[in-house]
Amino acid sequence: MSDIEQIPVTMTVNGKKVQRFVEPRTLLIHFLREDLNLTGPHIGCETSHCGACTVEMNGMSVKSCTLFAVQANDAELTTIEGMANADGTLSALQEGFRQMHGLQCGFCTPGMITRAHTLLQENPNPTEDEIRMGISGNLCRCTGYQNIVKAIQYAAAKLNGTDFQEAAE
Amino acid sequence: MIPGEFTYHRPSSVAEAVAILANHGDEARPLSGGHSLIPMMKLRMAAPEHLVDLGGIPTLKGISEDGDTISIGAMTTQHDLIDSGLLSAKLPIIAETSRLIADPQIRYVGTLGGNVANGDPGNDMPALMQCLDASYVLTGPDGERQVAARAFYEAAYFTALAPEEILTSVRIPVPAAGHGYAYEKLKRKVGDYATAAAAIVLTMNGGTVGTCSVALTNVADTPLFASEAGQILTGSTLDAETVKRAVAAAEAITQPASDGRGPAEYRTKMAGIMVERALARAAERARS
Amino acid sequence: MNDMTPTREQREAALEGMGCKRKRVEDIRFTQGKGNYVDDLKLPGMLFGDFVRSPYAHAKVTRIDASEALKLPGVIAVLTAEDLKGVNLAWMPTLAGDVQMVLADGKVLYQNQEVAFVVAENRYIADDAIQLVEVEYEELPVLVDPFKSMDADAPVLRPDLDGKTEGAHGPRKHHNHIFTWEVGDKDETSRAFAEADVTIKEMISYHRTHPSPLETCQCVASMDKVNGELTVWGTFQAPHVIRTVASLLSTIPEHKIHVIAPDIGGGFGNKVGAYPGYICSIVASIVTGVPIKWVEDRMENLSTTSFARDYHMTAQIAAKNDGTVTGLKVHVLADHGGFDACADPSKWPAGFFNIVTGSYDFPAAHLEVDGVYTNKAPGGVAYRCSFRVTEAAYCIERAMDILAQKLSMDPADLRIKNFVKPEQFPYQSALGWEYDSGDYHTAMHKAMDTIGYRELRAEQKAKQEAFRRGETREIMGIGVSFFTEIVGAGPSKNCDILGVAMFDSAEIRVHPTGSVISRMGTKSQGQGHETTWAQIIATEIGIPAADIMVEEGNTDTAPYGLGTYGSRSTPVAGAAIALAARKIRNKAQMIAAHMLEVSEYDLDWDIDGFQVKGNPQARKSMKEIAWAAYHAPPPGMEPGLEAVSYYDPPNMTYPFGAYFCVMDIDVDTGVAKTRRFYALDDCGTRINPMIIEGQVHGGLTEAFAIAMGQEIRYDEIGNVMGASFMDFFIPTAVETPHWETDHTVTPSPHHPIGAKGVGESPNVGGVPAFSNAVNDAFQFLGSTHIQMPHDAWRIWQAAKDLGAHG
Ligand SMILES: Cc1cc2nc3c(=O)[nH]c(=O)nc-3n(C[C@H](O)[C@H](O)[C@H](O)COP(=O)(O)OP(=O)(O)OC[C@H]3O[C@@H](n4cnc5c(N)ncnc54)[C@H](O)[C@@H]3O)c2cc1C
Ligand code: FES
């Protein structure tokens, strides 16, 4: 292999501390998928447009195809694999996506849910427009977004302890 | 789409970073958010042998006020710019522009320093900085110098920045209280660079324009400071005739490329329309 | 009955059968990131393959030197056409009867064509090696414009076809000509035109685009040399077909090839064909003896593995003064790129384009299609459509609007006047189809009333006047589209893939405890088959859907089927499932009769079991019957409870719908905003309304994208422009309009459960609705037709050409 030195990285991923040596050019998405076997985050475009690779890093949603693993050194990361409730049941968002039919092929779903998670942390009561803007870095080819918006509204309501009212068509 | 190999450096001070850059000359590149540089590296259109990650230098982050000037650290992200209370009070056009850049994920990592140092005519911040008459603080082995945003851009990806220099902060004179402002950007979709965009900052005295500056994004191989358009508008009452002349003056300095966003003729016209619309919004917002 | 006995409603609800909004089974894994997609697969010793591609659109390849690449540590092999020739795989047959290079054999015909296949330890090294392979090219004149393909001096694209005057679909009349296809009665149609009061003629282009599912095409090929067995995991919409093709090409016996399509991240037609990546991975695995993974990146996907449309349609309509249509003539120039690799399983080179008479009663029609080669990527897949139906629907729906304009009639009224009437079904079209069922008038009136069509027209008129007075720079368009689809490929008399008739299949096994496993020849790519197929079975055999497992995609276990595309799964496999289930129910009836000691004719089916006529207390549930089938079957009867069905549909099905789009256009920037979009679909019996609604939302979003800007564009030297998600328009949640959906139900008379298939209707009907809205907006300024795609600058250009910028 090359004479470029491998670099140690340490990070906390879904609550677990991991330590590995990586080639500096290793993209975070490949590190997660191939070194850590976290295949939930997907690769849809590789040009930072689709958001399928979205993970949460230090409380921010980031596109892991456009970060080097070394840039995530010492970071706290959460991927879709870390989204379920502690008891293993589906989180409000995961349940919302299922209840509202917010997914079809499921390829965008891990990125969508991870992004929506951070969005709801920052804005627990988003309007429809705020949701649409909030997920505008995530492309979905299957659903046309309408039911994704509903899924996020469903989750917001559940987390706020209110009833979700589906807007009349 | 895999970047070539490089050696990774993560200095913890500006001096250290500058020393690494000076050591490797053209072979080294600073890395900020990486959301312009990494895509280029994946296409192997950029292949630096040394990457100097500025993420470990705490002094490069933050927004502060110093008399009539606001200073923004190079590593301040677009997300931070939107979040800042100081900016929303003194320079609300920065948040307005930031919201029109890319998408939420990219705004969490993309930095002001990277955006203005990049030299890509598609970036939105350079024209805004020209409009605001900002200066860039460049730090090199021989110390610090300041270059006005209006004098910084030479051609696409060519700027006044020397290879061994780092852009450490951006200094912006605070516009008068009650100024009017608007950033108008026409784009095909969220995440797209501008078909054409215009930044306007103005002040009004009664019905008359006191000061006015105009700058344009992505309609030439550099951002454009439309000084003539600004001069035409200054002192006017924004009557239709004057606005028309100013728009024509702005259009006259454009030299856009034809691409998927449209042919050059269209993009020139859109630059004019963006100026017109930004002007209307800015005037409405201005408090006399 | 005591209080514990569930009511009929409760029993019915417990099944979660047809008609209910059952939540999806798939979602449990997908929402947790536990889907199992091809790129998730990791096998011991697996290597990674990647392509060296041509920067030129048309060039001779004079030398390939891989020596520097091979010196790079971690590089195992570099395959070229010369290597593939050794195993007779330098070229492969296409589904359309042409042949296609797997790796450049002496020349390249489009930019990014596959030139060499690098095999390395991982994707990083493979990418490094690609930079080191030296290829010498000698540029040739490039042919991009299909209208110039058959010029006398047009460059010869396919020297391999030199002297071949006969193609797979008849005579070839030029070196770049592929086929001519003619349907209908030419003389009668000419007569209609000669006698017409009014005629219109317009060249209507449907630009080149791409299905672009979020997951690209990818595979892992693994050759077990010891046992001579090949396993291929891949993004295959039609796994069985891939196995047959792999067997025919590799000469490995079919039973020693295992093709597995795991979860697929969307297909939309992109994943029907066989691509060089699959072939090279298989060959590389055979050569190296270890598994090879190939994953295309987005640029490769957009620029090489298939495209859609690129049809240039000259439409002419003859009509009477009162608006009655009397004749339709269409000529199509079809741009197929460098090879004719249409993923078209019908027997005709333009698929079902002869549905172009649409929803209207044309007494005479004539259609001619010419296919030509150009220096562009091969493909011609059905992007969420049933083999050229999208193009046909766009053609007729634009042409009807143009006719309405010429007659100064309202476009909705003109359509209603010419609809095939309910009593005409089954209806024989002038171009040879037998429409199974429809009630177009009811659907159209419901749609017009719901959207407030007449009021919208009045508003539009007022806005036009305001625009003329200079009070606004915004204009308004109302797009009307009434489409008839043709789906469910297909009857074996019409359809086959490489000779395999286009039936589909289902296998259902009821276990002793009353749980079920079922397997089909189809393959979901997001349509939710695991959920909906179980609903059909639940209703048919009275076992709760929750107890039914559905499995697809593994050629070892699933019955042979032709896969999922062209909205064929419900019409074909859906029927096979119902029929297999009915075989089970028939057997169950005999078992129940034995258990209840009555004749089977004395039993009634009741939701989830059989009961004795006139004595509903005497009943056996399906669960009890299942146990008996294994425990104590009637004497002389084979034990067990399972069935297989292969279904060859007697006819296609013909879903239809009425779509309306209301659009506001900023004349100065060309930016168009969709204010409302209403879609009424009639897909016959509705299996799961939630999933139907989801399919409609998704298809409409694609239609919106296609009509408003989604394009694969080439410059004059054949460079493919904007093959990334920056330029290729995939709308985000912000641009995507809000969708209003509605329905009527006209079951298919020949389908066992009356279902017609819906996945593609919104794409088929949506594109004309959007395009008609844009065109409608500009009519009052004197425009008759503005070509798609309607991105902002083209709308602006149209406005400018019409003098709307003053
Ligand atoms: C999909 C997508 C859409 C986008 N849309 C927009 C948009 O609409 N408008 C817009 O303005 N931008 C857009 N961007 C760009 C984005 O805002 C970038 O993040 C930004 O332009 C660069 O910031 P960065 O911190 O990522 O810089 P980097 O990518 O790290 O660096 C960019 C360049 O500047 C140099 N550099 C960085 N920091 C310094 C420094 N402090 N001193 C000297 N040199 C430095 C680097 O060496 C490199 O050459 C988009 C990006 C993507 C991926
Ligand atoms: S793969 Fe990262 S944004 Fe698409």
Ligand code: FES
């Ligand atoms: S569900 Fe398929 S891409 Fe979103």
